[in-house]
Amino acid sequence: MFSYTDPIGDDAVLSSLGSSGIGEPARDALRLSRQAEARALLMAHRIGEAAYDDMLVFLSPGRQMMVRKHAEKAAVGEISLQLGLSRTKAGTWYQLGIALQQFPKIRMAYLAGDLSTHRMSVLIHAAEAASDIAPGAPTEPEAPDVDSPDVDSPETDTPETDFEDIALDLAERPTTDTVLRDALEELVISLDPDDATEAREEFGRAWENVAISNDSSGHINIDACVPAEFGVYLRDRIAALIAARICRRDPRTLGQQRVVAMAALMGTPGADLVCQCGDENCHPNGERDTTQPPNGAPAVPLTQPDRQADERDRADTEPTSDTALTPAAPWTLVLDPAGTAVPRLHGYGAIDPAHAEHLHDRSIEILLRNNVERGPWGRLVVTDRAAAPPVDPTGHGGHALPPPGALTYTPSRRLRDEIQQSDLTCRYPWCSRPAHECDLDHLVKFDHADPLVGGWTLPENIAPLCRPDHQRKHLALWLPTMHLDRSITWTNPTTGRQLTTYPR
Structure with missing residues (x-):
């Protein structure tokens, strides 16, 4: 369809395509672009590898760490010069190329165009973490003692699926990279919660920071890496303040509203979040969509008993004042009483048990009612790719008579x-x-x-x-x-x- 060498001709083809049939060729073009970038990245790694080796020969023997540091800088610099990339991107490609050598299944999927570079990097970082925790995980069971009279056979039920298989299976699903990262992090935590705790603490020591740098046109950029609960708290407080004070007719973008809301929460002089709709009788709370209240309430209108329960259980259901924006329990944790499922923090995702214990006294806790049976990876994994049978197409769940609550629109x-x-x-x-x-x-x-x-x-x-x-x-x-x-x-x-x- 496309020549990829004649821009004018390809532009004419694009203009003549109908919208109904454009999806498949667009996906084909996207796959080709991923395949091309995969080869460029792996060739960049080879360029860097050659420069690294040359630098090791050139440098006189000395402190091993210093020599390798200079050699790595030379590798990144050579990639940057030859491919016209920034040093930051050249360094990222070089490190990913090194990591891809350890994980051949992910490398092959990347070369096949199944993964974007960013999605591949999500898999690589998780695979490296899993390898650090338990190389070759899931750990194979110990071989039985063949001399023992209690053992009939030396055969064991060794898992045939490794982390790369699971990661690639999850990556095939139509989920965002954020959801994929969370699923992989849950797997890594389930392998060794203590090691996951240590990794979280090491990450914090290395990367926690708030960087405030000048931008243009009278603005400043704020870039921060903070613990998950800090970010969840700030995001929820900003959303609650906007919901309490701003109606739908406010002309500002949501981003602009968030900037003023954050400044107001910090007590910045002159930063007062006031609706700019121009209506003297503006009632932000009255303008809100009450079918979708914050903090996990149901999407359909609440019955009075459910509303009372939400008000008791969730401290900031309907914030109408500044005091309501600071709930006694600012976070919500989802916990498994049996201790099998990985804890989850609403607004973030999977966290290690020690992290959950740290937030225990300041959080609302939701206990899992029905814990699903889990395999060696801590979650259900699709091993049979045949689709399960569909549910009752009438929407009655296969019931001849409606169970309690089935005829009530609002879910319990x-x-x-x-x-x-x-x-x-x-x-x-x-x-x-x-x-x-x-x-x-x-x-x-x-x-x-x-x-x-x-x-x-x-x-x-x-x-x-x-x-x-x-x-x-x-x-x-x-x-x-x-x-x-x-x-x-x-x-x-x-x-x-x-x-x-x-x-x-």
């Missing part, structure tokens, strides 16, 4: 928690919105006129969808089919293309 708090604990994010492809910030959508529409015939309020018919994707689902751009394992296949009715998202 118990059902809401169950769905949010099973489905950690929005179930639309390529979305990373946390489930506790999403709508709980009936995949088969609930019939308010006759609830008995519509889709029922059951786990088999409920999935979290963020507000924009909820609206897209109702536009029928992609049609969902839930399966018995809670995987959801999304089908494009025009092209027939399918994407499958998974719980957790």
Whole structure:
């Protein structure tokens, strides 16, 4: 279709393409670009490797660390000069090239165009961490003593799947790099929680910082690396302050509102977050979408008992004053009473148990109700790629009679928690919105006129969808089919293309 050598001709081809058939050639072009970049990165590594070796020969013997440091700088500098890259990007490519030599399966997938450079780097960093914790993990079981009379056979059930296989399986799913990173971090923590704690502390010592540098046109850049709970707290407080004081008609962008909100929270003189809609009778709280309150409340309107429960359990449900913006329990943790599942911090993701224990006294805690059976990696892993059977297409979950609550539009708090604990994010492809910030959508529409015939309020018919994707689902751009394992296949009715998202 494209020559890739004639810009004018390729531009003419682009102008003549219809929108309905452009998806497949666009994906092909994207794959080719990834393949090309993979080869460029690995050739950059070879360039750097040669410069590194030459520098080692040139430098006189001395302090080993200093010699290697100079050799590495020479390698990065040579890559930068030959490829016209910044030193920062040249250094990143060089280090990734070194790491790729240790993980051949990831390297082959990268060369095949299955992974972008950034997605590959997410896999590499996780694979390196897993190797540091338990080389060759999951650890093979000890061989039995063949001389023991209690052992019938020396054969063992050695796991056939290694970390690279699991990582690549997760990377194939239509998830964002943020969701992929969180899933891999959960795996790494599950391998050795104590080592994960040490890694977190070492990362903090190396990278925690707030850098404030001058920009142009009277502005300054603020770049910070802070502990997860600090960032979650600041983000939630900024969102709560905007929700309390700004209505939808405010002309500023959300980014501009966040800047003023952060300054107001810091007590900066003159930084008062006031709605600029121009309406003297502006009521920000009245303008808010009450079907989607903050901090994990359900997307559908609350019944009075549920509303009272939310007010008791969540300290900042409806912030209307500055004091309401500082809840007694600023974080929400999801914990497994059995200690099997990795703890999770709402607004961030998987954290090590020691980190969760540190936040214990200052957090709301949600306990997992039904802990799923887990393998050696601490989470369910897809080993059988055959799709599970679909659920009842009527939206009745296979029930002849509606179970309690099935004919009530608003999901119960118990059902809401169950769905949010099973489905950690929005179930639309390529979305990373946390489930506790999403709508709980009936995949088969609930019939308010006759609830008995519509889709029922059951786990088999409920999935979290963020507000924009909820609206897209109702536009029928992609049609969902839930399966018995809670995987959801999304089908494009025009092209027939399918994407499958998974719980957790």
